[in-house]
Structure formats: structure tokens, C-alpha cells
Amino acid sequence: MDFKLQASGMTIMTASTATPGADPPCRPPSLPPQIAALLERIRAGREFGPNVYSTIDVLRVLYERVLRITPATVDAPDRDRFLLSKGHAVAGYYAVLAARGFVPADWLDDHGGPDSRLGDHPDRVLVPGVEIGSGSLGHGLGLGVGTALGLRAQGLTTPRVYVLLGDAELDEGSNHEAIAYAGAIGLPNLTAVVVDNASASHGWAGGIAARFTVNGWSAATVDGRDHDALHAALTGQDGTRPHVVVAVVENGE
Amino acid sequence: MMREAFVDTTTELLAEQPRTALVLADISAASFAPAAGRHxxxxxxxxIREQLMLxxxxxxxxxxxxxxxHSYAPFLVERAYEQIKLDLDHQGVSAVLVGIGGSYDRAESGRTHLSPADVALIDTLDDRWTVHVPGHADEVPALLRAAVDSDGPAYLRLSTLANDRARGGDGALTVVRDAGPGAPLLVAVGPVLDAALAAVADLGVTVAYTHRPRPFDVAGLRALAGAEVILVEPYLAGTSARVVGDALADRPHRLLALGVGRRELRRYGSADDHTRWHGLDAAGLRRSVSAFLAPGRG
Incomplete structure (x- = not known):
């Protein structure tokens, strides 16, 4: 299927057009057996919402190819930060964290149980490697701006802060406070990732990337299933301003 | 003035402690321009983005x-309440919130700039919060430094209203006027002390002061309280009633909880006018206390 490229800011990424457009809604993307098995353990016979499958590719590319963080460095001051703002996208998140060794796989079997550390929304106090507790939409980007500023104030210029949001989450006005301010001060170590599965009730006329670029961000809009395109976009910061990656997926709610 | 004391002490702390940071939403930004230039x-x-500020x-x-x-209390505590709950408490981290405007310092600005509910709202959060309500500008530096030095969450509630002189201490109840064993106990929080002292000047009432309603000095209260307790707070009436009730649950007692009323007065005027309208001036307090202590009552 074709993805409309948004010539936003200075950065234009090339989206792959090789992905077949025939995926029916909610069908899981093709997953390696390890991730698929971990997701199955979390699913435990229930139905997953579309958000699980819309987010898994971005999560995999981030953890497999982009983020400088390992189970041994979850408390290292110079680690990259990944903040899951749309906290309901938790099944894929837990599966990826388990696959990468941040949490034991057997935690997945008791998801939501009375003694479980893994609920329907993640809690940073309970889960190693989870940077923020989220669930109420519209909190991650502000926390991400503060995290990026805190790193800068301490001279930590290497680590990047990635915040994952959804297109419907952008309805929350708090995001727009963060977008405007981060752009105005040119916060270079902040990257927002918006998974766009066209689930916002009133859509985003003019496109999602435009909300960011009008405030001075660089932006890339790519096929949210294409790992190479995602990788290029997620590492496409120009070092002078915040960056947004809009990952377009077909599984609308 | 408390606000100036806050600006001066914060400017010092930013210079002394590389770990401190200040987040503003335009309010007081001009006063912090020198500090912003240095740090x-x-x-x-x-x-003007209070959600982002938190x-x-x-x-x-x-x-x-x-x-x-830092901001005006209604914008700091009420507008951004969910950010306080989730972006601080739920993340397991904390900050020092410094509000100005008190309950009705900006009376002439009307309801939008009033926030008598600020302490009550903070009181719904994690019980690790410390709330400081200084009664004089000279109390502010030590309280602010203690709050910043601790690792816990803290709210400093600054006001243009103040007592004639500062009172030190760590927030434990301090007896200002002792009417002897068994006398009714009046606890005054922050800037209401002078009015409370004047109100009961010729009544047999012990008066104790605190500038730290949370954690409330429960041990001090139990040591001083008899059968009658009068609470005078410069914010929403009854904010500390549950704390006093819990502290004295094993004793027969009567409690009179005075403070700012819930009804919107829909009047401008001055802070002193509102003090009078809410019955928190000396005459109003005296009326309430006298009625509470009148023979045959209860």
C-alpha cells in the first residue's frame, strides 16, 4: 500500500511500498516465533485489541535496533529512555521486554493477577526497564520533555529520549503543550513516535506530522510495519531540534 | 513578603545545589531572570502551560x-492535579511545589484566582506529602530549604496574609498561649494565628501554632488536647478535621473546624474583606468560638 509522505521540516524519509496492503484488521503482523510465543502467553485465550498489533513492530525496532539499553543498564544515567505513553499498548511491550531479558518470561503467565507486576497499564515501580507508569493518555510527552531537559542539565548529551504515543492520544491537549515547548526550545534529544492507526475520533486534518513541524520539529512519516524504514526514521534526528516519527499502520479500530 | 523570600531562597539554592531545578509557567519568571541567566x-x-510544568x-x-x-495555587494544584497525582506520585518521584495566592490573596481577581481547596486536594494524595503553611515571610527560607533537602513531596503555601512576627520550629505544635490543663485547645495554622490570639484573648483557651499541617503533629495534639478542640485554618474549613478526629478517636471530644467556606461568594473586594466574610477575623472567630464553648452546648 502507498503511504503519503509528508514533506515536513527538513527530513523526508522514504517509506517502503513493498508491504502488502491485504492485512485484514487486527491480524497480527508476521512475528518471530519467540515474540509470538510470548504474546500468546500474555493473551491467554483473550482477544487482543488492534493496538497490540499496531505497535509491536515499532517496539521491536526500537528495542532490537535503536535503544541503547539492556537489562544490565536499566539504571545507568546515560541509557536511552523509552517512555510508553499509550500505556494500553502493553501486551507487545511486555513481550518485547521479556524477549530482551528485562523481565522473566514467566511473569507473562500471570498478567493482571493479584500478585502480578504486569497489569493492563505498566508501572515503572514494578517492572524493570519500564521508564514511566502510564495509562491515562497525554502524560508521556511532558515527562519525556522533562527527562530530556534533566539529562541536558546534567551534561548527558548522548542519551536519547523516545516517547511512544498514539494518534488518538494526541487528542489530549497536554501533548500540544509539550509539542509547542519542545519545538520552541529546540530540544534535540527528544523523539516522539506516533503510531497512527487512524483511531482518533475526529482525525487529524492536515496530517499528524504537521502538528509537530509547524512547531519546529523534524518529522518522518513511514510505514509502521517496515523495519528498515522505521529504523531510518527513528535514527533520523538532525541533532538540532526534536524529531517525530509517524508510523502509519493499517489496523484501525 | 513571602513571595520575595521564596525567590531569594530559591535563587540561592539554585546556586548552591546543582541538583535543584526550577520549573515555571510564566508566573514570577521576571523575578527569576537573574537565576535563569546563571542556570x-x-x-x-x-x-502558560501548567500541565507541562508538572x-x-x-x-x-x-x-x-x-x-x-511554582505558580498561583489554583493553576499549580487545581488545574494540574492529575499531573501531580500521576507525573509525580505515581512515578515514585517528587518535587517541591510552591504556591502563591493563598485562599483569597487575589480577591479582586475573583473566583478564577482563588483556591481555598489547595491543601485539601494535596491531602488526597500519597500520605508522604509535607504541607508547609508559613505564617510569616521569615519562616519561608528554612521551610523551603528543609523541603528541598528532603527527598519527599512537599507543598509550600505562600500568602500575602501574615502574622506580626515569625515563629520558628519544625512544625510541631507550639504553645503560644497556655490556659492551663484541661482548657479548650485552639490550633492555628499559619497566618491565622494573630487573629486567633486576639479572638480568645480574654477566654480560657490554650492556643497552639503550627506552620506544618501535614504531617500533622498528632503526638503534640494528643498531649495538649482536652475535651474541646478548635481548628483554625486559612484554607477550606475542615481540611484537617479528619486528622484531628483520627488522632482523638479514643477520647470523647468536640471539634470546631474553622476556615474558608465552600460557597462561592461571588464578591471581589480585598483579602481582608474575605477574611471577614469567612469569619476568620478576630471578631468572627470570637463569635464562633464563644458559641462553641457556651454553657449547655453539646
């Missing part, structure tokens, strides 16, 4: 900094 990475004015504070704290967050 551009740690004095952050996000513009979110940024949470993010700074996640990286190990100690944020001070």
Missing part, C-alpha cells in the same frame, strides 16, 4: 534532579 539549564519557564518536573525528577515548581 539556563535548570531554570525552565515552559510558558510533567517536566516529573521528568526532571526521573533523571535525579530536585524540581521546585
Amino acid at each position: 539556563p539549564d535548570r531554570v525552565l519557564n515552559v510558558g 510533567g517536566v518536573a516529573g521528568g526532571l525528577a526521573l533523571t535525579g534532579l530536585r524540581p521546585i515548581v
Whole structure:
């Protein structure tokens, strides 16, 4: 299927057009057996919402190819930060964290149980490697701006802060406070990732990337299933301003 | 003035402690311009964006900094309440919130700038919060320094209303006027002390002062309280009633909880006018206390 490229800011990424457009809604993307098995353990016979499958590719590319963080460095001051703002996208998140060794796989079997550390929304106090507790939409980007500023104030210029949001989450006005301010001060170590599965009730006329670029961000809009395109976009910061990656997926709610 | 004391002490703290940071939403930004010039990475004015102000504070704290967050109380506590709950408490991090405007300091601005409910709202949060309500500008520096030095969450509630002189102490109840064993106990919080002292000047009432309603000095209360307790707070009436009730649950007692009323007066005027209208001036307090202590009552 074709993805409309948004010539936003200075950065234009090339989206792959090789992905077949025939995926029916909610069908899981093709997953390696390890991730698929971990997701199955979390699913435990229930139905997953579309958000699980819309987010898994971005999560995999981030953890497999982009983020400088390992189970041994979850408390290292110079680690990259990944903040899951749309906290309901938790099944894929837990599966990826388990696959990468941040949490034991057997935690997945008791998801939501009375003694479980893994609920329907993640809690940073309970889960190693989870940077923020989220669930109420519209909190991650502000926390991400503060995290990026805190790193800068301490001279930590290497680590990047990635915040994952959804297109419907952008309805929350708090995001727009963060977008405007981060752009105005040119916060270079902040990257927002918006998974766009066209689930916002009133859509985003003019496109999602435009909300960011009008405030001075660089932006890339790519096929949210294409790992190479995602990788290029997620590492496409120009070092002078915040960056947004809009990952377009077909599984609308 | 408390606000100036806050600006001066915060400016010192930013210079002394590289771990401190200040987050503003335009309010008082001009007063902090010199500090911002010296510490551009740690004095952050996000513009008129209170949700972001708290979110940024949470993010700074996640990286190990100690944020001070400041605005008018209604915008700091009420508008951004969910950010306080989630971006600080739920993340397991904390900040020092410094509110100005008190209950009705900006009376002439009307309801939008009043926030008598601020302490009550903070009181719904995690019980680790410390709330300081200084009664005089000279109490502010030590309270602010203690709050910043601790690792816990704190709210400093500054006001243009003040007592004639500062009272030190760590927030434990301090007896200002002792009417002897078994006398009714009046606890005055912050800037209401002078009016309370005047109100009961010729009544047999012990008066104790605190500038730290949370954690409330429960041990001190139990040591001083007889069968009658009068609470006078400069914010929503009854805010500390549950604390007093819990502290004295094993004793027969009567409690009179005075403070700012819930009804919107829909009047401008001055802070002194509102003090009078809410019955928190000496004459109003005397009326309430006399009725409470009148023979045959209860």
C-alpha cells in the first residue's frame, strides 16, 4: 500500500511500498516465533485489541535496533529512555521486554493477577526497564520533555529520549503543550513516535506530522510495519531540534 | 513578603545545589531572570502551560534532579492535579511545589484566582506529602530549604496574609498561649494565628501554632488536647478535621473546624474583606468560638 509522505521540516524519509496492503484488521503482523510465543502467553485465550498489533513492530525496532539499553543498564544515567505513553499498548511491550531479558518470561503467565507486576497499564515501580507508569493518555510527552531537559542539565548529551504515543492520544491537549515547548526550545534529544492507526475520533486534518513541524520539529512519516524504514526514521534526528516519527499502520479500530 | 523570600531562597539554592531545578509557567519568571541567566539549564519557564510544568518536573525528577515548581495555587494544584497525582506520585518521584495566592490573596481577581481547596486536594494524595503553611515571610527560607533537602513531596503555601512576627520550629505544635490543663485547645495554622490570639484573648483557651499541617503533629495534639478542640485554618474549613478526629478517636471530644467556606461568594473586594466574610477575623472567630464553648452546648 502507498503511504503519503509528508514533506515536513527538513527530513523526508522514504517509506517502503513493498508491504502488502491485504492485512485484514487486527491480524497480527508476521512475528518471530519467540515474540509470538510470548504474546500468546500474555493473551491467554483473550482477544487482543488492534493496538497490540499496531505497535509491536515499532517496539521491536526500537528495542532490537535503536535503544541503547539492556537489562544490565536499566539504571545507568546515560541509557536511552523509552517512555510508553499509550500505556494500553502493553501486551507487545511486555513481550518485547521479556524477549530482551528485562523481565522473566514467566511473569507473562500471570498478567493482571493479584500478585502480578504486569497489569493492563505498566508501572515503572514494578517492572524493570519500564521508564514511566502510564495509562491515562497525554502524560508521556511532558515527562519525556522533562527527562530530556534533566539529562541536558546534567551534561548527558548522548542519551536519547523516545516517547511512544498514539494518534488518538494526541487528542489530549497536554501533548500540544509539550509539542509547542519542545519545538520552541529546540530540544534535540527528544523523539516522539506516533503510531497512527487512524483511531482518533475526529482525525487529524492536515496530517499528524504537521502538528509537530509547524512547531519546529523534524518529522518522518513511514510505514509502521517496515523495519528498515522505521529504523531510518527513528535514527533520523538532525541533532538540532526534536524529531517525530509517524508510523502509519493499517489496523484501525 | 513571602513571595520575595521564596525567590531569594530559591535563587540561592539554585546556586548552591546543582541538583535543584526550577520549573515555571510564566508566573514570577521576571523575578527569576537573574537565576535563569546563571542556570539556563535548570531554570525552565515552559510558558502558560501548567500541565507541562508538572510533567517536566516529573521528568526532571526521573533523571535525579530536585524540581521546585511554582505558580498561583489554583493553576499549580487545581488545574494540574492529575499531573501531580500521576507525573509525580505515581512515578515514585517528587518535587517541591510552591504556591502563591493563598485562599483569597487575589480577591479582586475573583473566583478564577482563588483556591481555598489547595491543601485539601494535596491531602488526597500519597500520605508522604509535607504541607508547609508559613505564617510569616521569615519562616519561608528554612521551610523551603528543609523541603528541598528532603527527598519527599512537599507543598509550600505562600500568602500575602501574615502574622506580626515569625515563629520558628519544625512544625510541631507550639504553645503560644497556655490556659492551663484541661482548657479548650485552639490550633492555628499559619497566618491565622494573630487573629486567633486576639479572638480568645480574654477566654480560657490554650492556643497552639503550627506552620506544618501535614504531617500533622498528632503526638503534640494528643498531649495538649482536652475535651474541646478548635481548628483554625486559612484554607477550606475542615481540611484537617479528619486528622484531628483520627488522632482523638479514643477520647470523647468536640471539634470546631474553622476556615474558608465552600460557597462561592461571588464578591471581589480585598483579602481582608474575605477574611471577614469567612469569619476568620478576630471578631468572627470570637463569635464562633464563644458559641462553641457556651454553657449547655453539646
